[in-house]
Amino acid sequence: MKNHSLAVDIGASSGRVIAGALEKDRLELVEVHRFENKLIEKNGHFCWDIEALFSEIKKGIKNCNAMGIKPLSIGIDTWAVDFVLLDENDELLTDAVAYRDPRTDGIMEEVTEIFMKERLYLETGIQFQKFNTIYQLYALKKQNPEVLEKAKTFLMIPDYLHFLLTGEKSNEYTNATSTQLINAFTKNWDKDIINTLGFNFDMFQEIKMPKETLGTLREELVSEFGFDMPVILPATHDTGSAVLSVPQVDDTIYISSGTWSLIGVENYFPICVIKALDYNFTNEGGMDYQFRFLKNIMGLWMIQEVKRNYDNRYSFAELVEKSKEVTEKTAIVNVDDQRFLKPANMIEEIQQYCRETNQKVPEHPGEIAKCVFESLVVSYKKAISEIEDIFEKEFHSISVIGGGSQNELLNQLIADATKKEVFAGPVEATAIGNLVVQFIAHGAIKDIKEARHIISQSFEVKKYVHSMVEK
Numbered sequence: 001m002k003n004h005s006l007a008v009d010i011g012a013s014s015g016r017v018i019a020g021a022l023e024k025d026r027l028e029l030v031e032v033h034r035f036e037n038k039l040i041e042k043n044g045h046f047c048w049d050i051e052a053l054f055s056e057i058k059k060g061i062k063n064c065n066a067m068g069i070k071p072l073s074i075g076i077d078t079w080a081v082d083f084v085l086l087d088e089n090d091e092l093l094t095d096a097v098a099y100r101d102p103r104t105d106g107i108m109e110e111v112t113e114i115f116m117k118e119r120l121y122l123e124t125g126i127q128f129q130k131f132n133t134i135y136q137l138y139a140l141k142k143q144n145p146e147v148l149e150k151a152k153t154f155l156m157i158p159d160y161l162h163f164l165l166t167g168e169k170s171n172e173y174t175n176a177t178s179t180q181l182i183n184a185f186t187k188n189w190d191k192d193i194i195n196t197l198g199f200n201f202d203m204f205q206e207i208k209m210p211k212e213t214l215g216t217l218r219e220e221l222v223s224e225f226g227f228d229m230p231v232i233l234p235a236t237h238d239t240g241s242a243v244l245s246v247p248q249v250d251d252t253i254y255i256s257s258g259t260w261s262l263i264g265v266e267n268y269f270p271i272c273v274i275k276a277l278d279y280n281f282t283n284e285g286g287m288d289y290q291f292r293f294l295k296n297i298m299g300l301w302m303i304q305e306v307k308r309n310y311d312n313r314y315s316f317a318e319l320v321e322k323s324k325e326v327t328e329k330t331a332i333v334n335v336d337d338q339r340f341l342k343p344a345n346m347i348e349e350i351q352q353y354c355r356e357t358n359q360k361v362p363e364h365p366g367e368i369a370k371c372v373f374e375s376l377v378v379s380y381k382k383a384i385s386e387i388e389d390i391f392e393k394e395f396h397s398i399s400v401i402g403g404g405s406q407n408e409l410l411n412q413l414i415a416d417a418t419k420k421e422v423f424a425g426p427v428e429a430t431a432i433g434n435l436v437v438q439f440i441a442h443g444a445i446k447d448i449k450e451a452r453h454i455i456s457q458s459f460e461v462k463k464y465v466h467s468m469v470e471k
């Protein structure tokens, strides 16, 4: 029997349970379970169906028995910033409210009146996104102060799912940095910010690092699954796991391409200078205390919503094919305009934007899709020039990882627009990054350098060059 570990990767649009095993110097994946993730409306807010997600995780674990897989360990990663609060009996005090919920409208402005923006950035190095945990907590303090008063435990989404598995409570570092409450230099909760904003410092848990063992399964789960296994913490922020799968990081800008496009570079120190603040880059924490110097771009969320607006009549592949049939130039929208964060209807929002900016309004699915893809590339190109400005150097290649790396048209558009080599893949970068951290903890892989070597030999990576260049 092979030595498998289990990665649970839950992004904003889908979740998957993937078993991984090392076969000589190759990493082999077995998809054990895949499930949809989506926002639900609950108690007047957009939320994640956290109970349903945990039930899907348990389904995936149970599927291992039928597949003859007895996992050595498991680790869960999800999207960032969102959290739950527990009371003194470890019972849920809150729903898992989603970052796209409007409860934080106007809150960032209020907080930066109390705590100067420049100082917040100097201490945390985290980008200003209206949905950061800091603003969600401040919204809760304003809208439901009694909830915050009762809260004894703060757990981010993967922390909570790990708690459901093991009964152990902690905050994993890479995801905790996305709260904008972790000091980029002490790598711990920033008392100054937390106390100034009036949050209960004691509800934040001990910071734990990727590779640490959190604990083993609750007794009732061991009986339910028929086996026990330890939870080994991956980078529980999915992007923190994804970027570990970039086969070649030197001189490379990565785009973790899923619901969001996270564009950035691997770095060894926080860059909290005013220029990085003005460009709104972030310094999220990475494995081994590295930094993910990146920024959020609206990403393929936009095509996910277009697909939904067409009642899922077209697959992603079909929307890409339809966009290839459009020969004339399409309108360009500013994908990072907050109007696209959670519009009632993405197609109508895109069309309205084009009317307001006196551009030809895209009408057909192919035109809409091409407008999304071409507009994303405009934003990617701007972010790349900002990165090169800050690092005062030219990066020669771009690594596109995640589900979006399957979009061949987008990959080619990126190569054409930037005139850089684009390497696309692996698709399941996040799960792979999750797994290799578990293997490093097991001692089966020495370090991330060796992991990247194994990844580069195990998964297809397609190369794209400027279409005017001989291939």
Ligand SMILES: Nc1ncnc2c1ncn2[C@@H]1O[C@H](COP(=O)(O)OP(=O)(O)O)[C@@H](O)[C@H]1O
Pocket: 010, 011, 012, 013, 014, 015, 257, 258, 259, 260, 300, 301, 303, 304, 316, 317, 320, 402, 403, 404, 405, 406, 407, 408
């Ligand atoms: N066959 C495909 N062709 C083109 N794009 C695809 C294909 N399959 C998936 N995608 C893109 O990948 C995205 C999902 O990427 P994924 O990394 O799974 O997202 P997340 O982790 O945020 O749920 C989809 O929104 C879609 O745009």
Ligand SMILES: C[C@H](O)[C@H](O)[C@@H](O)C(=O)COP(=O)(O)O
Pocket: 010, 011, 012, 013, 078, 079, 080, 081, 099, 237, 238, 239, 257, 258, 259, 260, 261, 262, 296
């Ligand atoms: C809200 C956060 O910025 C978001 O979670 C981002 O950091 C991220 O990790 C997105 O991952 P997806 O797989 O959902 O694109």
Ligand SMILES: [Mg+2]
Pocket: 010, 011, 012, 238, 258, 259, 402, 430
């Ligand atoms: Mg993802």
